[in-house]
Amino acid sequence: MATGIQVVIDCADPARLATFWAAALHYKLQDPPEGYASWEAWLREMKIPEEEWNSASAIVDPDGKGPRLYFQRVPEGKVVKNRVHLDLNVSGPPGTGLEERRPPVDAEVERLEREGASVFKPGEVIRGEYWVIMQDPEGDEFCVQ
Numbered sequence: 041m042a043t044g045i046q047v048v049i050d051c052a053d054p055a056r057l058a059t060f061w062a063a064a065l066h067y068k069l070q071d072p073p074e075g076y077a078s079w080e081a082w083l084r085e086m087k088i089p090e091e092e093w094n095s096a097s098a099i100v101d102p103d104g105k106g107p108r109l110y111f112q113r114v115p116e117g118k119v120v121k122n123r124v125h126l127d128l129n130v131s132g133p134p135g136t137g138l139e140e141r142r143p144p145v146d147a148e149v150e151r152l153e154r155e156g157a158s159v160f161k162p163g164e165v166i167r168g169e170y171w172v173i174m175q176d177p178e179g180d181e182f183c184v185q
Contacts, residue, residue, distance in 0.1 A: 046098075046108040047126075051178050054111035058097035060177050061109055063155045064128065070098040070108070118179050127183045131170065141170045141185075148184050149174065157182075 051057045062069055076082040083093050095113045100106075130148045131141035142163070149159065149172050160181055161173035171185045 044107070046110050048110045048112060049180070050114040050116075051111050051180075052113065052117065053094065053178070054097040054113050055094050057176065057178055058099050058109070058111045060156050061111075062099040064152055064157070064176075065099070065101075065106070065109075067099040067106070067109070068102050070100050122181050125180070125182050127185055129185055131185055138165065138168065138170060145170050145172060145184050152184065 049057065049061075058069060061067065072079045072082045076085070080093070083090075096111060098108055098110045100108050128148065130144045132144070145163065149163075152174060153159070156177040157174045159172060160175045163170055163172045165171075169185050171183050173181055173183055175181055
């Protein structure tokens, strides 16, 4: 049996980044614990100081298949290129022709820009695949292919 994982992302604003990545991945913000109508209600009940409410956030695959992404606030900012990044695969299965790959990638790039991402490196062909390198709202790189 495979080991389950969650991906942890250090950031300055967990709520903002969780909202962006939920839209990017078609995920949803994780529901509050059972018995609570909202995270705010749970945080109040747990007596978490209000200034700590945005110290973490999480998103989940609504179908329960993909890993949970957990965003935690850290004091330091990003200073170098990511050692690990996400690739968003929107262009079809292996073997899909290059000209068929471009339109869905370009459409996804436009959608992600509307959500707050920016293009870091325009589209290029690498090993027969069409890629665009983007940055999330905090400057973390990811690829759309």
